[in-house]
Amino acid sequence: MREQPVNQISEKGLRVWRLYGIMQTVLILLLAIGTGVLVYIFDGPWWIYAIAAGAVLLYAYLFIYLFPKIKWLRWRYEVRESEIELQYGIFIVKRTLIPMVRVQHVDTSQGPILRKYNLAGISISTAATNHMIPALVMEEADELRSRISTLARVAEDDV
């Protein structure tokens, strides 16, 4: 069995994912309330309320609690001298290997929510593919970006 990459995503990342989940759940809740109002007006059957409520609860459980947790537990990365290794995925665990010499550029990006938590995402591009580490502490992300770009500068192949 191959060992996992060593580094984990910052714990604040988990909080951000939960926040995303809450925001989505609010949307679903609004939809459910809308449905409920319509059912009330048109005198629909009672079980529609039950389904709507159930859907909201299930969504909340999955997207606020379960999925972020699994996602966070699963996410691992490691930046070594000559390659980057990632492991992620909720249902399908993916392990990606990107040799340093293939890396063409590295970007960090930060939306308003990530900024509030002082986090940043880092995306690694090769000539053909894009890879993303979703939430790192800002300083760590910056440090990683510069480290990857110095390591990758050795690349010589014409692709």
Add this chain to the structure above:
Amino acid sequence: MMSNTRYKLHWVTAIISVLKTLKEMIIPLVVLVFANGLNDTGKWYLDYLTFIIFGLLIVTFLITGLIKWKRFVYWFEDEELRIEYGLFVKKKRYIPFDRIQSLDYTEGILHRPLNLVKVKVETAGGSASLKAEAELTAITKEEADRIEMEIAEAKKRRQSHLHTADEQPTELLEVEEKVQAKPVFSLAGKDLLILATTSGGIGLILSGAAIFVSQFADLLPLGWMYEEISGFIKYGFLLIALIIFLVLLVVWGISVAMTFFAYYGFTVMLENDDIVITRGLIEKKRATVPLNRVQSVRIVENPFRQLFGYANVVIDNAGGGLGEGAVINLFPLVKKKEIDGPLKEIFPDLITKDPSGKIPNRGKRHYYRIDYLWMLPAIAALTYFFFPYGLFSFLIIPVVVLFGLWQHRSAAYEIADNQLTLRFRRFSLQTAYMTKKRIQSIEMKQNYFHRKNSVATISARVKSGVGAFDAQVRHMEEKEAERILEWYEPSSSERKGEESGMV
């Protein structure tokens, strides 16, 4: 020796540009004509309004075409190909000779009587822009040769410059001197015909037949339901089916003819370090792919052709845009047994042995199990809504399972030196040969059932044009997938190198 004379394109360029605009405008124009129709209002200018508009448009196109042609100039300066063009806004484009990867030639119908060519300049930075870096719509062949000469000379100058700087022997230069074009592959008469008749169009004809058959099947319940008008409906459906069938036949015929014309005289030559492909009867094309831009070699066997022992070989090109340039048909049709010779001539280091690593029996069921997810609800729904006939949908299960088993049996992989060979079937069987230094990233994927069964999917991506080609062998032995990851991992191979170095 660097003269700054500015060259113009041939005047045919203006006509070509008009025709091109017309081609793009044809649908709105047709709509316009039909929408207006021919009505008699008594005023001639209203009756012929569409024609007047049409005429005016053509005149405008012609004038803009002429101006565009007049404005387009190119010249050589400072080791660069410089182009200046633009109708209202003057645009300049300077392309350093170093960056030019290849010149691709096309001779259309308008080019041929005047001995002209269209030249596409492909550069190394193909990833950013989708179009060719520059296009000279029509120049004489002598002019094309001059461009090629300028580029070659510039490269030579640079090289000799480098050599004197490095104080290296000029041996390399002399080798470069001999330009020899070695023919490697050509499509002979019979193969060309087979290619034309089996290319793509066959799918159309099959779907046509399927529609034809399905119409008959539908007739049975219909005839029973509408007894009175059944005769008429039957007749109507038959007619429609027949018309569709005929249309498809014609479309297929056209596609055969087009493939025939496009691949007529297909030859692959090796010129120094470039693969040069020429083809075409009416429109002659000549494309150049530098060998070091080739990212992977793939043998594709469509089941229909596989039956007759035929395959085709494509290469993924790092240059080129989205469409044509990215995946290049190296041998459009070739006997499977005869691939090795010409392929080895182009890529001497390629290991073309059949991959020997097979997928374990444990992986078998993963090839079709996931399909139950969509199959069972679909079957349930069909059975419920179309009760007696819906039961036929159960037949899909053996089809899907057999297809999965077929994919399982076809898949294979092999690591040999620096080359990874992955063989897999989507519908056609593909064997992708990729070297370590051309693979952009490798991914190993496992879902819950994979982990329980210790199997995994491996996916290797190579650059293909601006995108990527993803070669995937699914549900292979977990250990073997990890071995591929390890083979690919630079640090682990370095470690191995050190160990063997110490011994």
